[in-house]
Amino acid sequence: MTSSLPDQHETLRRWRLILGRYAEAPMSSCTSFSGQDWQLDQTLDFLYGREYEGRGLVRGGGGALDPSQIQAVDWLNRSRKLFPRDVYERMQTQAVERYQMTELLSDPALLEALEPTPALTKALISMRGRLSGQMRDAVRQIIRRTVDEITRRLRQDFVNALSGRRNRQRRSSLKDSRNFDARATILANLRHFDVGSKRLLIERPLFNARVKRHLPWDVILCVDQSGSMLDSVIYSAVLAGIMASLPAVRVKLVLFDTSVVDLTHLAHDPVEVLLTVQLGGGTDIGRALRYCETLVDQPQRTVLVLISDFEEGAPPLHLLAAVKRLAESRVTLLGLAALDDAATPIYDRLMAQRLADRGMQIAALTPPHFAEWLAEVMQ
Template identity: 70%
Template sequence: MIDQEMLRRWRLILGRYAEQSMNKAEMSDRDRLLEQSLDYLYSREYEGRGMMRAPGGGGSLDGSAVTAIDWLQRTRKLFPREVFERIQHHAVDKYQMTELLEDPAVLRSLEPNQALARTLLGLRGRLSAEVRDVVQGVIRKVVDDINRRLRPQFVNALVGRRNRFRRSHLPSAQNFDPRATIAANLRHYDTASKRLVIERPIFNARVKRNLPWDVILCVDQSGSMLDSVMYSAVVAGILASLPTVNVRLVVFDTNVVDLSHMAADPVQVLLTVQLGGGTNIGRALQYCETLVRTPHRTVVALISDFEEGAFPGPLLNSVQRLAESRVKMLGLAALDESAQPVYDTTMAQKLAGRGMEIAALTPSHFAEWLAEVMG
């Protein structure tokens, strides 16, 4: 006895390429619409491998001459939002359905997310002039969403520090002072149970930092680094708004471009960077050396996959010179879409040997790391 629900699911997965015996699966009208919608997109996978479309059997939308825009509207109604966003991502990123990006009205209807922003940034040179303003609006929505998530963590980590001379009773595990708490509650020690009863926990208040730090973000803009570039642009914008930080933003491939003048506007940064090309990290760090004014209060953060395309000697020598001058050297390894580190571990070890701290961190953890280094 074949499980009809399992048969139905496999029928939806395989579409027109299912064996004829699977066509007996019990499918509702809605199931057939689901199958047609999935078939319209994912049959491209078979065609991309040189396979001919399977005749008959499958639910096709060919007969109704549906356009990509019609398909998008139908699919939005058929699937839950999170599933639709994944399908949309596959359509514009994996299967290059650029016709979805040629109509400003359709572009406005797409779900603004990082996958869409990444695709738009990669295609912006080929998009028509009439959609460029819409593209900028989509990217701004994505940037605003990232900024909303990251800003509180950077502000909390970098604007304040512990002040052990002023106390607070606001509960915060981060600010808990165990020694002061024990001292303040010793009179409540229970000799019978041999336990200290805590009636008044002590917390350290936070005060603003007054001495500014120079933070130089040196960002690899080669083609594989788009997600890191996006987050780096937002981080630069956040840092530029803090009174305790002077931020410089440098992007590079084989050339070096100083975007410090637009660091406060991450959208303009993303619309300016030219992704692709080779990688010359040494040249970028040599330029960063010229930006250092107060070494002992300067952080140089290299965001890269550390895959140096040039001879590594200049890169390693630059890192050593900066570290010996008391500049704080941080190497933030690239992360892929699933937040897995993707970088040259051999080069990372060499950089660490010359004085650069290396870590593969999400942007939120980078805030804590930066605060610790500047503390």
């Protein structure tokens, strides 16, 4: 069966937008394309035409766009209008990370106009050493906006989980589903049971209150900052900032690759932590844990969280020995495996098992679930 004429036009349109100026027929010769198609073609070519240039092809020729080339500011504004938000955010990240668009990296106003996302923040952190002082200020603002948004999403989970446990003897007016007391609610509403429909009508749901924890816990975040761990570093910095604001938790923040950096004095400020990160190099987890041993004051009220892909670059003997010593001293050891952008765990499972055999609990969790896990071990 042959395709209908409208289907053929749509297929031709899609291929023309994919191939850009290097298609056989320029957009101007395709009379069936709309004005929005023209704008899409310009916008895509402004960014992805750089791919051809990187392969030695020059702009120009039979597929040229109209004489009025768009500028970076026009590209930003137009992309934001033409594409769904997730597509636009991916394009702006590729503009900075893959193509290192000089127009954006030399104008603070354009950089500040970008949509702050974790992906963009990762790209800017990795190249901030090549930026001027004025541009570094703009990068700082983007990182701050990203951190503020992540903090806004995660903070309540950590406050609820770490500020107190459920108090079943006291009721709360806060209608939080995590505090819902199903058993007490059923008992209190049994008189409303409808025999005919066999349904229990809930007149008044009951919720448990929270009690404050007064005995503080020490939480040592030991974070792998090798090149593959930037996603985890960003979230770890935010989590350290949140926990540093809680009265029942004393946070110590340690970053490592083959070197170890104690950033406890910056734990309250995730932005400064991220501006301090030095990505790259190898990984010496054993050295980092040996340093963390020196930070332990009250073993039975200390949680040491190793955030890593567990890809040990040094001989594992020192790492395994440190884990065994810490476990025997009754420090609570949590190993939080690295997650990629799609929240898929990426870590050395063999090493994770060896760590678990010596007393470290291992899990791959998103930050909200990590908050619940941390709260459970601190009960």
